[in-house]
Amino acid sequence: MSKVFTLAEVSQHNTNKDCWLIIDGKVYDVTKFLDDHPGGDEVLVTATGKDATDDFEDVGHSTTAKAMLDEYYVGDIDSSTITTKTSYVPPKQVQQNQDAPSGFIIKLLQFLVPLIILGLAVGSRFYTKSSDEK
Template sequence: MATKIITLEELREHTTKDSLWVLLHGKVYDVTKFIDEHPGGDEVILSESGKDATEAFEDVGHSDEARGHLPGMHVGDFEKGASVKAKAYQSTASAAAVENAVEQTSNAFYFVPLAVLVAYFAWRFYS
């Protein structure tokens, strides 16, 4: 059976809590059912929707268990040669403002999932 090819338009149609797809390593996954269980919270995944989330996914250092969930969520492969770019900003001032906001909140996006993992392993160790 051939793998379904997902276009950029299709990917961008699924960017809400009710229907959420993410692009990781050229493959598209439907994470809608998992969003409430995500240790980092739904905002983390929602912020990466509609674009390539591979770098964010790898930067956090997801476990083998997390990666094991992906095959069951696979929707299809992203179209070859397609480019996923963030929307262009109208001015450099607004781009700088967005960059500042990202810098201020990005630490929380990395430390919250890490803290959850540490708490989980501590709980497993002591129980």
């Protein structure tokens, strides 16, 4: 029977002198492999303290690389200690009042009202000037 570790226990092994990873529910002590890892040791060290399955799969490791994992296997992870992934839920959209004026109308009014005021001011000036000449 294999040993079962909690996430807290595995997370303590997070340096380049002592590095454990969780991949597909299994725990691997990859410390001896750090110097030989083609992507460098930092990639492995940053994958500690969490479920690194997605990181491992996203890279597209070869079947040979996957087979090498057996050499570093130390036990299984207690899956109840790993937080489950939650799916993205977009924020609720604020419902717009259908009776309220649309943004287009407001922008149009913000443009037209000053023009109308300017037109009235200029028009009244010409009107008063022409009235004075009579």
